[in-house]
Amino acid sequence: MRLEEPVSVSVPCEYCAKQVDKRELRKHQAYDCPQSELRIMQCPKGCGQNIEARSLEKHIVDECPLELVPCDFQLSGCPRRITRRAKREHNSENIEYHLSLINKGSLERDDRTAKVEKTLRAREMELQGLYTALDQERKERAEMFDEFEERMMGMLEAFEDRIKENTDSSKKALSGSVLTTNNVDSMRRTVDGLTYDVQNMKKEALDMSVRVRRMQTAQAEQSSGPGGHRPAL
Numbered sequence: 046m047r048l049e050e051p052v053s054v055s056v057p058c059e060y061c062a063k064q065v066d067k068r069e070l071r072k073h074q075a076y077d078c079p080q081s082e083l084r085i086m087q088c089p090k091g092c093g094q095n096i097e098a099r100s101l102e103k104h105i106v107d108e109c110p111l112e113l114v115p116c117d118f119q120l121s122g123c124p125r126r127i128t129r130r131a132k133r134e135h136n137s138e139n140i141e142y143h144l145s146l147i148n149k150g151s152l153e154r155d156d157r158t159a160k161v162e163k164t165l166r167a168r169e170m171e172l173q174g175l176y177t178a179l180d181q182e183r184k185e186r187a188e189m190f191d192e193f194e195e196r197m198m199g200m201l202e203a204f205e206d207r208i209k210e211n212t213d214s215s216k217k218a219l220s221g222s223v224l225t226t227n228n229v230d231s232m233r234r235t236v237d238g239l240t241y242d243v244q245n246m247k248k249e250a251l252d253m254s255v256r257v258r259r260m261q262t263a264q265a266e267q268s269s270g271p272g273g274h275r276p277a278l
Contacts, residue, residue, distance in 0.1 A: 053067075058074060060082065063078070083098065083099065084098045086098055089105075090111040091111055092110055094109075109129065113128060114127065117136060190260075201250055
């Protein structure tokens with residue numbers, strides 16, 4: 046009895062959509078399909094390796110010995126690009142050159158660092174000058190406020206003394222004169238009004254003194270920076 050041959054089943058290639066015998070699909074995708082990611086290709090750099098199409102880019106970038114790559118000392122200034130397999134030989138043959146590049150880079154960094162430090166010192170001196178000027182200005186304002194307060198209190202005291210003298214004179218005049226009741230009451234009201242005005246002026250002067258002190262405190266806090274402390278230089 047003769048065995049029946051397996052029935053051929055065609056399936057579409059997932060890359061090119063061509064109908065292919067299911068048993069030949071893998072071979073088709075590896076060698077015939079122009080769009081297959083599984084297609085086996087030779088490395089275009091000529092290293093002789095056969096690579097799946099989907100892995101070809103990674104092979105060239107990370108593995109191919111014939112791919113041109115920058116020198117390990119590129120950041121130090123070496124401009125050479127050599128094949129990956131020649132890097133070790135290049136490094137061995139150019140040790141002195143690479144060391145000179147490293148030394149040159151170190152000197153340039155030291156020079157830049159020195160310039161930055163010089164700039165920072167200049168900024169520190171400038172800031173110190175500003176803080177000194179602020180301290181002097183705050184001191185001058187405090188002295189001005191103190192002088193203003195002292196003068197105002199002196200003027201109020203002098204005014205109060207004059208009012209008191211006038212009051213005493215009025216009382217003496219009242220004791221030595223015959224005045225009507227209305228005149229006496231009027232003079233008393235005048236004296237009481239003056240006394241009330243003096244008391245109000247003293248109260249306003251004290252309130253102004255409190256406001257001045259608050260202004261001084263606020264200025265001191267603003268000039269000393271966040272947290273009430275001057276930033277360290």
